[in-house]
Amino acid sequence: MSSYSITEPSRRQKWFAGVLVVLYALITILPLVWIIGTSFKTPSDAIAYPPKTFFTPTVEGYVNVFTTRTRLTEEQLQAVGEPQTWYDRLVRKDGLVISGPSRFAERFTNSVIIGFGSTVLCIVLGTAAAYAFSRFKVPLKDDLLFFILSTRMMPPIAVAIPIFLMFRSLGLSDTHAGMILLYTAVNLSLSVWLLKGFIDEIPVEYEEAALIDGYTRFQAFYKVVLPQAATGIASTAIFCLIFAWNEYAFAVLLTSGNAQTAPPFIPTIIGVSGQDWPAVAAGATLFLVPVMVFTILLRKHLLRGITFGAVRK
Amino acid sequence: MLHSPVDRVAEATPHAIAKRFRGLSDRSLAWLFVAPSIVLLLAVNIFPLIWTIRLSFTNFRVNRPNAEVEFVGLKNYISILSDKDIWLTMQATAHFLIWTLVLQVLIGFSLAYLINKKFRGNDLWTTIIVLPMMLSPAVVGNFWTFLYQPQIGLFNYAIGFLTGADPSSFSMIGDVALAPWAIVIVDTWMWTPFVMLICLAGLRSIPDSIYEAAECDRASKWRQFWTITIPLVLPFLMLAVLFRGIENFKMFDLVVQLTGGGPGSITELTSINLKREAFEKWRTGYASAYAVILFVTVFGLASIYVKALNKVKER
Numbered sequence: 326m327s328s329y330s331i332t333e334p335s336r337r338q339k340w341f342a343g344v345l346v347v348l349y350a351l352i353t354i355l356p357l358v359w360i361i362g363t364s365f366k367t368p369s370d371a372i373a374y375p376p377k378t379f380f381t382p383t384v385e386g387y388v389n390v391f392t393t394r395t396r397l398t399e400e401q402l403q404a405v406g407e408p409q410t411w412y413d414r415l416v417r418k419d420g421l422v423i424s425g426p427s428r429f430a431e432r433f434t435n436s437v438i439i440g441f442g443s444t445v446l447c448i449v450l451g452t453a454a455a456y457a458f459s460r461f462k463v464p465l466k467d468d469l470l471f472f473i474l475s476t477r478m479m480p481p482i483a484v485a486i487p488i489f490l491m492f493r494s495l496g497l498s499d500t501h502a503g504m505i506l507l508y509t510a511v512n513l514s515l516s517v518w519l520l521k522g523f524i525d526e527i528p529v530e531y532e533e534a535a536l537i538d539g540y541t542r543f544q545a546f547y548k549v550v551l552p553q554a555a556t557g558i559a560s561t562a563i564f565c566l567i568f569a570w571n572e573y574a575f576a577v578l579l580t581s582g583n584a585q586t587a588p589p590f591i592p593t594i595i596g597v598s599g600q601d602w603p604a605v606a607a608g609a610t611l612f613l614v615p616v617m618v619f620t621i622l623l624r625k626h627l628l629r630g631i632t633f634g635a636v637r638k
Numbered sequence: 639m640l641h642s643p644v645d646r647v648a649e650a651t652p653h654a655i656a657k658r659f660r661g662l663s664d665r666s667l668a669w670l671f672v673a674p675s676i677v678l679l680l681a682v683n684i685f686p687l688i689w690t691i692r693l694s695f696t697n698f699r700v701n702r703p704n705a706e707v708e709f710v711g712l713k714n715y716i717s718i719l720s721d722k723d724i725w726l727t728m729q730a731t732a733h734f735l736i737w738t739l740v741l742q743v744l745i746g747f748s749l750a751y752l753i754n755k756k757f758r759g760n761d762l763w764t765t766i767i768v769l770p771m772m773l774s775p776a777v778v779g780n781f782w783t784f785l786y787q788p789q790i791g792l793f794n795y796a797i798g799f800l801t802g803a804d805p806s807s808f809s810m811i812g813d814v815a816l817a818p819w820a821i822v823i824v825d826t827w828m829w830t831p832f833v834m835l836i837c838l839a840g841l842r843s844i845p846d847s848i849y850e851a852a853e854c855d856r857a858s859k860w861r862q863f864w865t866i867t868i869p870l871v872l873p874f875l876m877l878a879v880l881f882r883g884i885e886n887f888k889m890f891d892l893v894v895q896l897t898g899g900g901p902g903s904i905t906e907l908t909s910i911n912l913k914r915e916a917f918e919k920w921r922t923g924y925a926s927a928y929a930v931i932l933f934v935t936v937f938g939l940a941s942i943y944v945k946a947l948n949k950v951k952e953r
Contacts, residue, residue, distance in 0.1 A: 332846045332853075334755040342747055343757035347747060350763045353770060353827060359792050360781050372790045374805075399848055450675045457671035469676065480888040482912045483929035484695070487686035487923060490700065510682035513675055542667055573776035573891035574909075578917060592780040594894055596746040602784055609777050620772040624765045628835050631771075635877060636839045 333427070338464050357613075364606035371602040388412045388605030390429050390594060394421040417494065429608060432590040436570060436612075438501055439586055443508035444565040450509070450560060451516030458517070458544055459524040460532075470521075474633065478610045481574040483513075489579060499583045507579070508569040515568065515633055522634035523557025524550065560626040563619050587612050687933075694927035701920040714927035724928075726903065727911040733818055734825070734893075734907060735886050738860040739879055741826045746833025747875065752865075764838075768831045775828070779895030782824050786896075804814040811897050817905045822894050825886065833878045840874030841867070873951045879925070880943055887936050908932055 328638070334342070363371050365382040394416055397405065408414040416423055457463055458470060488507065489498070497503030526549060535545040551558075577589040591608045591636055595601060628636050698707045717723055749767065753760050768836055770778070785793045789806035798805035810820040844866065852862045889911040893899070899906035906914075912932065916925035924938075 339757040342752040342755035343759070346749060346752050346757070346763050346767075347772050350766045353831075354766055354936065356782070356792070356827070359785065363784070368794060368845060374789050374795075376790065376792055376795050432804060450678065457668045457726040461668035463668050463672055469672070473675070473679060475937075476679055478884055478933075479683065479687070480889060480890070480909055480912070480929070480932055480936070482909050482916065483690065483933050484683065484686040484825045484829065486700075486916050486926055486929065488682065490689070490833035506678070507682060508679050513679060513849035529915060542664055567772055571774035571776075572770075573774065573895075575775075576912070588774050588776040588891075590775050605784070606781065609781050609877055612777055613773050616772050616774070617769055620769055621765055624761075624768070628839055631832060632836065632877070632881065636836055636874065 344572050355569050356540055357617075359385070360380055360606050361610050361614075364610045366603050366606075368601060368603055371606075383415070385415055386601075386607035388423075389601055389604035390607040391427055392416075392423045393425050395424045395428050403406060413534055427594075429587075429590065429594070431584055432587045434583055435501070436586040439504045439508060439584070440566050440569045441568045442501065442505040443512065444562050446505060446509040447512045447516045447560050447565045448520075451513060451520050451561070452475070452551070452558060454513075454517050455520035455524050458521050460529070462482075470518075473517050476510075477633075482578075484624075485575065488575075492579060499580050500586075501584050504580060504584050504586070507574060507575055511572070511575070512565045512568055517628075518562045518567055518633040519564065519630060520554070520557060521562070522629070522637065523554050526557075527553045560623060560630060561607070563623055564626075564630040567616055567619060661825075663913040672921075690929050692927045693923050693932050696923045699920050700922045710923070711759075714924045715931065716930060718924070718928055723903070724908075724911065727906050730762045730818065730903075730905060731887065731907045732891075734821060734889065734905075735883065737792050737819075737822045738825045738829070738886055739882060741822065742830045742833045742882060742913060743875065743879065745826065746830045746878070747837045747871070749830070750837035750841055753838055765837075768835065770828045771831045773828075775892035776895045778828060779824065782820075783811060783897055786820060788812075812901055814901055814904050817897050817901055819894055823904050825889070825892060828892070829882060829885075832882065833875075836874050836878040836881075837871055840871035843874075844870045873947065875888045876943075876947045876950060880940065880947065883943070884936060884940060 336402055358488045362380075364386045365384070366380050367383055368379070370377050370380045392412070397420065399420075400421070402417075402420065408417045408422075411424060458466060463469065492498040492503050495503075497506070531549050531553065532545045536542070540548065571588065572586070573588040576586045580586065580589070587608070591605065593614060594605050594608055623630065657772060695709055695711060697710050697714075712948050753764055780795075785791050786809070787796055788809045791805070792807065792811065794805040799807075808816060810816045810823075831912065833846065848866055848870075849862060852866060857865070888909055889907050891905055893905060894910050894913070897905045899910045903911075909932075912925060912928050915921050915928060
């Protein structure tokens with residue numbers, strides 16, 4: 326039994342608050358559930374009126390997002406012969422044959438490469454800078470920290486013009502390396518500010534003890550501070566990854582054939598006859614679900630991450 | 639206490655030499671650690687910014703690399719500030735900015751206030767509410783075009799179900815009167831949780847003892863709300879508004895996927911307009927001047943706002 330407190334909300338208040346919040350949560354989650362549901366519909370179910378809540382699930386959307394298909398006439402279909410695989414059979418129902426893989430897998434892989442590449446770089450540079458800002462007397466420290474933060478205020482389109490020119494002359498446009506470098510720069514402010522907060526919280530005494538034991542400064546950083554900051558580094562890494570994963574403006578302006586990531590690609594998915602909503606939904610689902618999982622894992626650090634450590638809980 | 643010969647040698651070694659063997663000095667290590675980040679940011683942020691400022695005084699066009707680049711002085715700036723269409727995009731941006739902030743603050747604060755009643759399972763529901771915020775705005779914008787479809791779209795169906803209107807009688811993204819609200823709705827859906835989280839942190843930072851003292855003084859709940867809760871949450875709320883304000887002033891990905899600036903140019907926010915000038919019309923010099931104006935505006939407004947925020951914090 327907890328003791329009575331005058332600040333504790335009454336039972337009725339809790340119940341009322343709970344109902345309203347749950348109602349809001351259900352409404353807010355509905356579009357996401359709907360998009361995941363649509364990815365398992367047939368194209369005709371997806372555009373049915375009234376919208377279908379119950380339907381026979383199919384993976385057609387997922388097959389369509391990974392393949393390109395062509396429509397054949399009855400005679401051509403006969404000439405092609407019986408479908409060999411389960412996905413062949415699935416599209417054959419609509420009189421189509423699979424003519425090859427789509428570029429979705431490639432775009433998705435690009436997202437993974439660029440996302441992870443920039444995250445690793447961002448964490449390496451960010452941890453080093455954050456450690457220095459946290460522990461050493463760096464000249465103009467506050468100015469440098471503010472400068473790092475202010476790089477976030479610039480609209481991406483505003484710096485996109487010279488970056489476009491710069492990348493073109495350096496041969497970096499539409500390459501993985503170029504995008505990794507760019508996303509690292511974009512996320513560096515986040516990683517420095519967040520990691521500085523985490524490292525500030527580690528007591529200096531641990532390092533001092535290590536230094537007395539004969540460690541060099543670098544060894545103390547490597548063997549004492551890094552393991553202590555592991556949780557902070559991990560959550561910062563996931564934030565960098567999510568931001569790089571979601572980025573669209575630079576991706577659409579600076580990449581086209583080779584290094585394009587998934588966000589500019591998903592909206593361009595179209596079917597053989599008109600907009601193929603289940604395929605778009607399947608692409609979106611594959612792209613969004615990992616972020617949802619990470620968000621649930623990250624929930625304790627969420628506030629800190631999205632406010633650059635300005636608000637801690 | 640010196641036992642081993644090693645210790646005695648260490649003791650006898652002059653400090654300066656010992657330090658060399660102990661690796662890099664703190665000072666050089668500090669520079670070694672900070673420099674790569676600063677260099678990268680200078681190369682990818684400051685250098686392009688200076689380049690943009692330089693281009694803004696010229697008539698340079700990327701698609702005509704061989705044309706002679708002329709210095710045109712302030713001509714680009716003057717023609718932007720006197721262009722009626724640009725003022726229209728500014729208005730569209732202001733409409734978007736003001737309404738998203740108002741709605742997100744109202745709904746976000748209310749939600750945080752309710753969640754702070756600590757009903758059972760509030761953690762789970764908070765996490766669910768937060769989900770939209772973490773997703774890719776471009777992909778979100780794209781799938782909302784599906785929800786906004788007349789007749790087949792879930793949004794239109796829900797509105798039809800609630801109000802009795804015919805779901806195929808209106809198109810949120812095709813109608814000039816509705817499109818500005820279509821983008822406000824999606825942005826509010828996506829970003830209200832952000833304001834909510836920050837308000838929640840503010841509410842949780844208020845110690846119970848203040849309310850207990852007020853209760854002893856027989857202050858009514860209503861009075862407690864206005865004299866304790868609101869003033870103490872205000873700095874947090876203002877911080878949330880700052881973050882959302884800067885983000886929505888730069889808004890590009892969500893809206894470009896949702897409406898593409900249309901119908902006509904009714905939802906053409908400044909970033910979309912800028913992209914059109916720079917990467918479709920290729921008026922590089924002109925677009926650079928435009929970018930500088932936007933950057934100065936964001937930076938100026940943000941600085942004034944931060945001053946106000948600090949005043950509120952000091953109170």
